[in-house]
Amino acid sequence: MKKNVYELKYRYHTGSVAWVLHRLSGLALILYLVLHIWVISNLNNPAGFNKVMAFLNEPLFKLLELGLWGVIIYHAINGLRVILVDFFGGSKNQKKLFWGVVVVGIVVFIAGAVPFIGNLK
Amino acid sequence: MKVTFKIQRFIPENDTKPSFKEYVVEAQPNTTILDCLNDIRWHYDETLSFRRSCGHAICGSCAMNINGKNGLACQTHVQDLKSGAITVKPLPSFPIIKDLVVDLDKFYEKFNKIKPYLINDGPVPEKERLQSPEQQKLIEESTTCILCAACTSSCPSFWADDDYLGPSALLKAYRYIFDTRDTSAEERLSVVNDKHGVFRCHTIFNCNEACPKDINITNHIAKLKTALVTTKL
Ligand code: SF4
Ligand code: FES
Numbered sequence: 001m002k003k004n005v006y007e008l009k010y011r012y013h014t015g016s017v018a019w020v021l022h023r024l025s026g027l028a029l030i031l032y033l034v035l036h037i038w039v040i041s042n043l044n045n046p047a048g049f050n051k052v053m054a055f056l057n058e059p060l061f062k063l064l065e066l067g068l069w070g071v072i073i074y075h076a077i078n079g080l081r082v083i084l085v086d087f088f089g090g091s092k093n094q095k096k097l098f099w100g101v102v103v104v105g106i107v108v109f110i111a112g113a114v115p116f117i118g119n120l121k
Numbered sequence: 122m123k124v125t126f127k128i129q130r131f132i133p134e135n136d137t138k139p140s141f142k143e144y145v146v147e148a149q150p151n152t153t154i155l156d157c158l159n160d161i162r163w164h165y166d167e168t169l170s171f172r173r174s175c176g177h178a179i180c181g182s183c184a185m186n187i188n189g190k191n192g193l194a195c196q197t198h199v200q201d202l203k204s205g206a207i208t209v210k211p212l213p214s215f216p217i218i219k220d221l222v223v224d225l226d227k228f229y230e231k232f233n234k235i236k237p238y239l240i241n242d243g244p245v246p247e248k249e250r251l252q253s254p255e256q257q258k259l260i261e262e263s264t265t266c267i268l269c270a271a272c273t274s275s276c277p278s279f280w281a282d283d284d285y286l287g288p289s290a291l292l293k294a295y296r297y298i299f300d301t302r303d304t305s306a307e308e309r310l311s312v313v314n315d316k317h318g319v320f321r322c323h324t325i326f327n328c329n330e331a332c333p334k335d336i337n338i339t340n341h342i343a344k345l346k347t348a349l350v351t352t353k354l
Binding site for chain 1: 186188189190213214275277280281323324325326327329330337339340343346347350
């Protein structure tokens with residue numbers, strides 16, 4: 001039988017969901033970094049840069065930026081959870097720690113999103 | 122009550138890929154999945170293959186994937202599962218020998234890599250090598266493993282890397298590395314420091330969820346990681 005089968009239907013639980021989200025948010029951050037570097041590289045050409053910046057002012061990109069803020073927060077705070085699990089005996093409380101990540105994450109998200117939306121006008 | 126089982130069947134000589142076969146058996150809420158499988162084998166279909174021995178959650182033979190999660194058939198009762206058909210598959214990611222029987226050779230090979238026996242080059246004492254209760258406590262949880270392979274088979278890092286030592290072997294490595302009577306910690310630490318070793322663990326916790334002995338395997342792996350980043354090899 002073939003090996004290396006990903007058992008995507010294996011029963012999910014707090015720990016594995018946290019891990020899947022961590023991976024997905026990591027991938028999203030890589031994608032963002034690539035786009036970011038591309039945008040910055042337009043600085044070679046000021047007129048082009050202004051055009052790109054105008055394009056990025058579309059509401060769709062504002063929404064995506066808000067999403068980016070959420071992705072960064074999850075990846076950063078869950079990263080702290082992983083450090084606690086790996087080096088500070090956090091494994092016994094990993095599920096509570098995950099919900100801690102969610103609560104702290106939401107608070108930080110709102111704290112950043114409110115001024116962000118306020119500045120849009 | 123009537124309980125429906127969907128069991129994955131695979132006979133390498135005849136089949137190109139596994140398929141599911143349904144069986145309906147009479148069971149009580151507290152009947153174990155192993156008893157149901159025995160019932161099927163003894164009364165409905167003697168060609169069904171699975172491993173079992175003790176029937177009391179101590180030999181580690183009957184680990185399988187029940188309703189999408191690894192566990193022991195003899196420790197899982199019908200009432201522990203959601204109502205509806207019960208799906209039984211072999212342990213994921215091991216080669217299938219037949220039906221629910223998987224090939225564990227490679228699993229045991231990895232186990233041997235970490236030298237699962239006491240090593241002590243000191244002089245042999247007249248009586249036992251004494252440990253204090255505190256010293257024993259360090260390894261107590263890790264000694265309760267029954268080597269059922271449910272954890273390793275549940276681990277996404279193992280699904281991705283066939284050579285990953287896996288939670289079971291790492292737990293056993295912990296058991297000797299932190300045994301105060303053992304003098305071979307350094308050698309074992311360098312084995313688990315391999316690129317297919319302890320740092321493949323991404324704290325997904327599937328192993329903990331699967332372990333029929335409720336061992337906090339991830340915690341032991343974390344102790345190995347800590348030991349590796351704090352000692353100079
Ligand atoms: S650690 Fe638990 S799941 Fe893994 S082999 Fe031992 S008893 Fe089985
Ligand atoms: S038959 Fe021995 S552990 Fe299940």
